[in-house]
Structures are given as structure tokens and as C-alpha cells.
Amino acid sequence: xxxxxxxxxxxxxxxxxxxxxxxxxxxxxxxxxxxxxxxxxxxxxxxxxxxxxxxxxxxxxxxxxxxxxxxxxxxxxxxxxxxxxxxxxxxxxxxxxxxxxxxxxxxxxxxxxxxxxxxxxxxxxxxxxxxxxxxxxxxxxxxxxxxxxxxxxxxxxxxxxxxxxxxxxxxxxxxxxxxxxxxxxxxxxxxxxxxxxxxxxxxxxxxxxxxxxxxxxxxxxxxxxxxxxxxxxxxxxxxxxxxxxxxxxxxxxxxxxxxxxxxxxxxxxxxxxxxxxxxxxxxxxxxxxxxxxxxxxxxxxxxxxxxxxxxxxxxxxxxxxxxxxxxxxxxxxxxxxxxxxxxxxxxxxxxxxxxxxxxxxxxxxxxxxxxxxxxxxxxxxxxxxxxxxxxxxxxxxxxxxxxxxxxxxxxxxxxxxxxxxxxxxxxxxxxxxxxxxxxxxxxxxxxxxxxxxxxxxxxxxxxxx
Numbered sequence: 001x002x003x004x005x006x007x008x009x010x011x012x013x014x015x016x017x018x019x020x021x022x023x024x025x026x027x028x029x030x031x032x033x034x035x036x037x038x039x040x041x042x043x044x045x046x047x048x049x050x051x052x053x054x055x056x057x058x059x060x061x062x063x064x065x066x067x068x069x070x071x072x073x074x075x076x077x078x079x080x081x082x083x084x085x086x087x088x089x090x091x092x093x094x095x096x097x098x099x100x101x102x103x104x105x106x107x108x109x110x111x112x113x114x115x116x117x118x119x120x121x122x123x124x125x126x127x128x129x130x131x132x133x134x135x136x137x138x139x140x141x142x143x144x145x146x147x148x149x150x151x152x153x154x155x156x157x158x159x160x161x162x163x164x165x166x167x168x169x170x171x172x173x174x175x176x177x178x179x180x181x182x183x184x185x186x187x188x189x190x191x192x193x194x195x196x197x198x199x200x201x202x203x204x205x206x207x208x209x210x211x212x213x214x215x216x217x218x219x220x221x222x223x224x225x226x227x228x229x230x231x232x233x234x235x236x237x238x239x240x241x242x243x244x245x246x247x248x249x250x251x252x253x254x255x256x257x258x259x260x261x262x263x264x265x266x267x268x269x270x271x272x273x274x275x276x277x278x279x280x281x282x283x284x285x286x287x288x289x290x291x292x293x294x295x296x297x298x299x300x301x302x303x304x305x306x307x308x309x310x311x312x313x314x315x316x317x318x319x320x321x322x323x324x325x326x327x328x329x330x331x332x333x334x335x336x337x338x339x340x341x342x343x344x345x346x347x348x349x350x351x352x353x354x355x356x357x358x359x360x361x362x363x364x365x366x367x368x369x370x371x372x373x374x375x376x377x378x379x380x381x382x383x384x385x386x387x388x389x390x391x392x393x394x395x396x397x398x399x400x401x402x403x404x405x406x407x408x409x410x411x412x413x414x415x416x417x418x419x420x421x422x423x424x425x426x427x428x429x430x431x432x433x434x435x436x437x438x439x440x441x442x443x444x445x446x447x448x449x450x451x452x453x454x455x456x457x458x459x460x461x462x463x464x465x
């Protein structure tokens with residue numbers, strides 16, 4: 001039996017407005033609300049809402065025979081709550097079915113895993129807390145920003161309690177091996193790895209509406225037959241797709257929703273089940289360990305992190321941003337922390353990539369800027385103002401050692417307060433229990449009734465008279 005895991009990714013960054021040098025110090029609001037509203041609303045109408053309704057119909061029709069997973073960032077949740085709350089309600093309905101698993105990732109789709117381990121762990125916790133508050137589901141499977149992964153990241157997510165991670169089935173890492181197995185991390189053996197099948201995912205995202213493709217048109221029965229005909233011992237196929245693919249990149253008129261709805265029916269005939277990553281790792285054992293010494297991702301042909309860290313512009317912006325990570329974590333300014341989240345989105349650094357100028361990569365197609373240099377200039381102007389605000393909270397005269405000492409003191413004090421609160425709670429419970437015992441003992445004592453005074457005999461009463 002073949003297991004197919006669909007992963008539908010939803011991410012929207014907070015896009016920056018045009019921010020000039022002369023705005024530094026004068027304007028502390030950085031976002032293009034009009035663009036954010038227009039893009040998120042359009043995508044929701046064309047893609048997110050029809051896709052969610054399709055998934056609900058499939059679950060209603062096929063029950064436990066169709067399951068899937070969704071990875072949605074914190075910044076996407078925030079904007080959808082603001083601009084398209086009806087889609088959030090549809091996601092809640094999907095969560096209530098029990099057939100949809102919500103994945104863990106970073107709050108803002110950030111690169112923190114490559115830059116600052118502590119900032120990374122805070123990002124993941126903030127994301128998972130928001131998912132739990134919004135959908136009532138605690139994420140148990142981790143999928144990093146654009147599936148970025150290496151052995152060091154495996155150690156981090158293992159320390160956070162995750163036992164399953166999804167990443168790219170990169171050819172330069174796998175070699176002759178197939179992505180259609182469960183693996184385990186070489187650096188953190190307790191972490192199971194699910195690797196995406198890029199070819200089968202691209203057959204949907206890139207070739208479904210491509211008349212020049214040899215296999216065009218792609219039908220549901222043909223696609224299921226491809227999966228069913230894989231070698232017998234290859235038991236899991238992981239398909240990681242942006243939800244924008246359905247209805248936006250591939251409009252409804254292409255028949256993409258009908259294709260999706262027909263998959264479970266043909267899957268049932270061929271012994272192909274559509275399930276969740278947690279279900280897969282619960283029934284399949286790892287066949288081998290996988291070592292990934294250098295970071296991989298699902299972007300570009302190289303499947304590395306050069307899309308965000310490939311030139312000096314990007315590295316300078318990242319260095320400046322994460323250089324104040326400790327200071328931001330110490331402050332209590334809610335607005336400053338919010339801006340910190342939004343400025344971490346990997347999209348800002350993707351727009352600075354110059355790879356499209358050198359090797360024909362498609363980065364420019366997704367950028368709202370005229371050039372990578374314009375993207376860098378705009379971001380650095382925003383970042384300059386942000387750094388001034390951080391400086392007002394914690395001046396640069398305080399070196400990192402002092403900050404670390406202060407942070408350690410705060411953590412120790414917080415831990416001590418928690419311990420004292422536990423002691424107070426224990427003592428209070430002991431007192432209440434003692435009071436209850438005393439009251440119970442009183443209730444069990446026999447009630448002694450006072451005897452009424454006896455009347456004097458009649459003869460004595462007469463004598464007295």
C-alpha cells in the first residue's frame with residue numbers, strides 16, 4: 001500500500017512600503033497595507049477559499065480515506081484574520097474534522113535557523129502557540145521555512161521535542177537513494193525525516209497546464225497509476241505544494257480542483273491512501289539514516305540557501321538584523337517585537353537575490369522591486385529606523401557580555417519566581433486540605449444535646465408556699 005502525504009503551504013509576508021532615507025527617524029510604520037490587503041484578498045478569493053471548500057468536500061465524501069496537512073505561517077494567519085476572516089473559519093472547520101494536520105514552522109517564515117538558534121526557537125514557539133490558540137491543534141511535525149534543513153537544525157528541533165521533520169529530497173544529498181522512504185537524522189537519531197518527491201509535485205505545479213509537456217493532459221487516474229507503480233517497498237510519497245498553486249497559478253478553469261477531488265476515488269482502486277505525516281511515521285520505520293552537513297531547501301535547482309544568502313547585500317542585511325536579536329528579546333515594547341517578526345520574513349531577502357541576473361532564476365518574477373538593489377536599499381532604510389528604536393531601548397554602549405549577563409539574571413529571576421509560586425500554591429493547597437479535614441472532623445463528632453432542667457417535686461413546691 002502506498003501512502004501519499006499532501007502538504008499545503010500558506011505564507012504571506014508583510015510587504016514593505018517605499019521607505020526613503022529621509023523617513024528614517026520620522027516614520028515608524030513600514031508596511032504597504034494596500035498591497036497586503038489586495039494580494040491576500042485576491043489569493044483568498046481565487047485560491048485559499050475554493051481550496052479549503054474542496055478539501056472539506058473531499059473529507060465529507062471520503063471520510064478517513066482522505067487526509068492532508070497544512071503549514072501556515074503566523075504572518076499569514078494575522079493578515080487572513082484581518083482581511084479574510086471567513087477563510088480562517090474554514091480552516092477551523094478543517095481542523096475540527098480531525099483529517100487535517102497543522103505543521104510547526106517559524107512564525108514569520110524566517111531564516112532564524114541559519115542565523116540565531118535562540119531566536120529560531122522563540123519563533124517556532126510563537127508560531128505553535130498561535131496555531132493552538134486559533135485552531136486548537138498542537139503541531140507535532142516540523143517543516144522549516146522553505147524546508148531548510150541540516151544536521152545542526154535537526155539537533156535544535158530535537159531539543160524542542162519534535163520527532164518528525166519534513167525536508168527536501170535533494171538529489172545531491174540522497175544520491176542513488178529514493179525520497180519515498182522514512183529516514184532518520186544522522187545527528188539526532190530520534191528525529192524521523194520525510195523527504196519530498198519533487199518530480200511528482202512538479203508534475204502538478206508546473207506541468208498540469210503545460211500543453212508542451214509529453215504527458216499532457218494530466219488526469220487523476222494517470223497520476224495515481226504513477227504512484228501505484230512505484231517499487232513495492234517505496235511506501236510514502238510526500239507532495240509539498242503551495243496552496244497558491246490551486247486556483248491562482250493554476251486557475252479553476254484548468255480543472256485543477258476536479259483533478260484533486262478525483263484522486264481519492266482512483267487511489268482507493270489502486271491501494272493508494274492519502275494520509276498525514278504523523279500517521280505515516282507511526283506505522284513506517286526508518287530504513288536508513290541521512291546526514292545533511294550543509295543546509296538544503298526546496299528553492300532553485302541548487303536546493304541550497306543561496307536564494308537568501310547568496311550575495312553581500314543579503315548577508316549584510318541579515319547580519320544587521322540578527323545583530324540586535326538579544327536586545328529585541330529583552331525589551332517589552334510590543335510594537336518593536338512585532339516589527340522584528342515582520343522584518344524577519346525570508347521574502348525580503350529573496351527579493352535581494354542577484355541569481356536571476358546570473359543563471360536565469362525566477363526571483364525577479366515574484367519581487368515588487370525593480371531590481372535586487374532597490375529591494376536592498378528599501379529594506380536597509382526600514383532597518384535603519386528599526387535599529388534606532390532598538391538603540392533607544394538598549395544603547396550600543398551595553399556590550400553583548402553585559403546583555404547576556406542581564407538576560408541570564410532575568411531568566412534566573414523568572415525561574416526563581418516560578419519556583420516560589422509553586423511553593424505558595426503547594427502551601428495554599430495544604431492549608432485548604434487541612435481546613436477541609438478539620439471541618440470534616442467537626443462534622444463527624446456526635447452532637448451533645450443539653451438536658452432540660454428538671455422540675456421540683458410538687459410537695460417541695462407546696463412547702464415553699
